[in-house]
Amino acid sequence: xxxxxxxxxADKTFLQLRTDIVSGDIVPGSKxxxxxxxxxxxxxxxxxxxxxxxxxxxxxxxxxxxIGARVVSLSLEGLIELFQVREPLEGMAARxxxxxxxxxxxxxxxxxxxxxxxxxxxNENYFQQAGDVDFHYRILVGSKNQQLISLLVNDIYHVxxxxxxxxxxxxPRVTTxxxxxxxxVKAIANRDAELAEILMRRHILYTRLHLExxxxxx
Amino acid sequence: xxxxxxxxxADKTFLQLRTDIVSGDIVPGSKxxxxxxxxxxxxxxxxxxxxxxxxxxxxxxxxxxxIGARVVSLSLEGLIELFQVREPLEGMAARxxxxxxxxxxxxxxxxxxxxxxxxxxxNENYFQQAGDVDFHYRILVGSKNQQLISLLVNDIYHVxxxxxxxxxxxxPRVTTxxxxxxxxVKAIANRDAELAEILMRRHILYTRLHLExxxxxx
DNA sequence: ATAGTCTATATTGTCGACAAAAGTAAATGT
DNA sequence: ACATTTACTTTTGTCGACAATATAGACTAT
Numbered sequence: 142x143x144x145x146x147x148x149x150x151a152d153k154t155f156l157q158l159r160t161d162i163v164s165g166d167i168v169p170g171s172k173x174x175x176x177x178x179x180x181x182x183x184x185x186x187x188x189x190x191x192x193x194x195x196x197x198x199x200x201x202x203x204x205x206x207x208i209g210a211r212v213v214s215l216s217l218e219g220l221i222e223l224f225q226v227r228e229p230l231e232g233m234a235a236r237x238x239x240x241x242x243x244x245x246x247x248x249x250x251x252x253x254x255x256x257x258x259x260x261x262x263x264n265e266n267y268f269q270q271a272g273d274v275d276f277h278y279r280i281l282v283g284s285k286n287q288q289l290i291s292l293l294v295n296d297i298y299h300v301x302x303x304x305x306x307x308x309x310x311x312x313p314r315v316t317t318x319x320x321x322x323x324x325x326v327k328a329i330a331n332r333d334a335e336l337a338e339i340l341m342r343r344h345i346l347y348t349r350l351h352l353e354x355x356x357x358x359x
Numbered sequence: 360x361x362x363x364x365x366x367x368x369a370d371k372t373f374l375q376l377r378t379d380i381v382s383g384d385i386v387p388g389s390k391x392x393x394x395x396x397x398x399x400x401x402x403x404x405x406x407x408x409x410x411x412x413x414x415x416x417x418x419x420x421x422x423x424x425x426i427g428a429r430v431v432s433l434s435l436e437g438l439i440e441l442f443q444v445r446e447p448l449e450g451m452a453a454r455x456x457x458x459x460x461x462x463x464x465x466x467x468x469x470x471x472x473x474x475x476x477x478x479x480x481x482n483e484n485y486f487q488q489a490g491d492v493d494f495h496y497r498i499l500v501g502s503k504n505q506q507l508i509s510l511l512v513n514d515i516y517h518v519x520x521x522x523x524x525x526x527x528x529x530x531p532r533v534t535t536x537x538x539x540x541x542x543x544v545k546a547i548a549n550r551d552a553e554l555a556e557i558l559m560r561r562h563i564l565y566t567r568l569h570l571e572x573x574x575x576x577x
Numbered sequence: 578a579t580a581g582t583c584t585a586t587a588t589t590g591t592c593g594a595c596a597a598a599a600g601t602a603a604a605t606g607t
Numbered sequence: 608a609c610a611t612t613t614a615c616t617t618t619t620g621t622c623g624a625c626a627a628t629a630t631a632g633a634c635t636a637t
Contacts, residue, residue: 143636148424148425149424149425149619149620149621150620151620151621152424165446174588175587175588175589176587176589184621184622185621185622185623186589186622187620187621187622187623188620188621188622189441190409190589190590191408191409191412191620193418194413195410195412195416197411198416200506200509204591206366206367206370206628207366207367207588207589207590207627207628207629208588208589208628208629208630209588209589209629216439219506222472222504222505222506222507223506225451225504225507225509226506226510227449227453227507228451229450229451230444232447233443233444233446233447237443254427276562280607285438286440286443286444288437288440288441288443288444289440289443289444291418292444292510292569297443344484354616367589367591368590368599369590369591393619394617394618394619394620402591402618403591403592403593403594404592404593405590405591405592406590406591406592406617409590409633424598424617424619424620425597425598425599425619425620426598426600426618426619427618427619428600548596551580574615
């Protein structure tokens with residue numbers, strides 16, 4: 142998949158902090174003290190500042206001038222807003238993928254779907270989650286639109302992952318989602334851009350509604 | 360409209376640099392030397408670095424480790440990619456606006472349209488451009504989706520403006536675009552979310568095709 | 578007792594200097 | 608003459624210190 146190679150110290154610090162935030166080790170709403178983090182990571186405040194700046198542009202932290210940065214706090218409304226952004230973007234990605242994906246990329250996607258199916262049968266939850274991520278990622282890359290790819294991979298996906306972890310969403314809905322995946326791939330293989338977009342949007346919409354339901358019931 | 364108040368020196372430097380880049384005073388592809396800029400603006404390199412970092416997250420400059428930052432170079436392909444992102448996003452904005460815009464906001468939008476119409480009659484090109492920006496901005500705000508608003512206003516709009524200035528696109532297409540605007544507002548006033556989205560997407564698609572044509576013909 | 582002010586403290590913003598990496602040009606060897 | 612190495616210069620990355628702003632607590636006045 143994607144290789145993010147950290148060459149500078151600020152890179153590593155940024156990646157480490159992002160992991161800590163997304164995984165929940167640094168709890169939402171908590172303050173990111175520059176001095177504190179610089180001693181913890183044993184680096185200068187400058188690299189911490191740079192890392193925090195980048196976290197801000199990923200929408201993982203919010204910063205106020207002369208006050209400081211806090212990890213974004215989670216709300217159902219925020220998650221809904223995020224999915225309202227993700228839905229049309231991935232819809233367009235599927236539309237473009239139907240036109241621009243190479244035949245062998247589509248074949249690989251089918252292979253992935255089959256391995257996904259077998260992991261459903263054996264109830265391997267972890268791989269189901271990873272398989273879902275991989276599925277969306279491949280279609281996104283298949284769109285060949287760099288703006289779209291960068292926007293979703295570098296920003297939105299991480300924020301959504303954070304929400305999922307925080308809200309304890311261990312995404313079930315696998316069996317029905319699998320059928321939706323299948324239909325999307327079929328539309329792409331048929332080079333039906335219009336249908337691919339509609340199906341992808343529906344797929345993400347359903348996921349959103351499912352998340353809303355599970356969240357509201359608890 | 361939107362007020363971006365710069366409290367810190369880095370804020371001001373960032374805004375100044377962004378203006379210079381979008382307006383073309385700093386030409387695309389040119390290098391942003393930290394030392395050079397720090398002497399030019401009479402500030403320390405730290406604030407220049409922060410400003411450049413923010414420009415990078417706006418997608419206005421590209422940075423490579425240990426090498427430096429360059430203003431993004433323009434290409435027709437890049438502009439197309441950008442419109443392929445913008446189209447579904449603003450489509451969703453129109454869809455949401457049809458549900459969430461307040462009645463008086465819709466009334467204001469109609470007032471704006473009428474003033475737009477009169478400026479078309481008198482051929483005031485500058486106000487036509489500004490009017491178009493204002494139109495899209497109001498619908499975006501009407502969506503009430505903070506993620507969507509921030510994404511378009513803080514990032515995408517600036518990049519598109521840079522492309523327009525650079526490629527010398529003094530957006531004509533006003534009269535037909537006006538009718539499209541009218542139809543979109545009508546759909547929103549009717550609270551027809553589905554139609555509002557379709558019309559907005561078409562509107563942006565047409566704009567893109569128009570830009571492609573004018574660019575290819577020259 | 579409460580509101581407001583003032584002082585002390587902690588945190589962020591800015592700066593200049595040093596370290597490390599990349600780029601450049603001269604020098605050497607074949 | 609060309610390629611490679613080596614010294615040198617330039618630019619970015621990192622650091623610690625100082626300045627400016629915000630927060631917290633003590634103090635005063637009504």
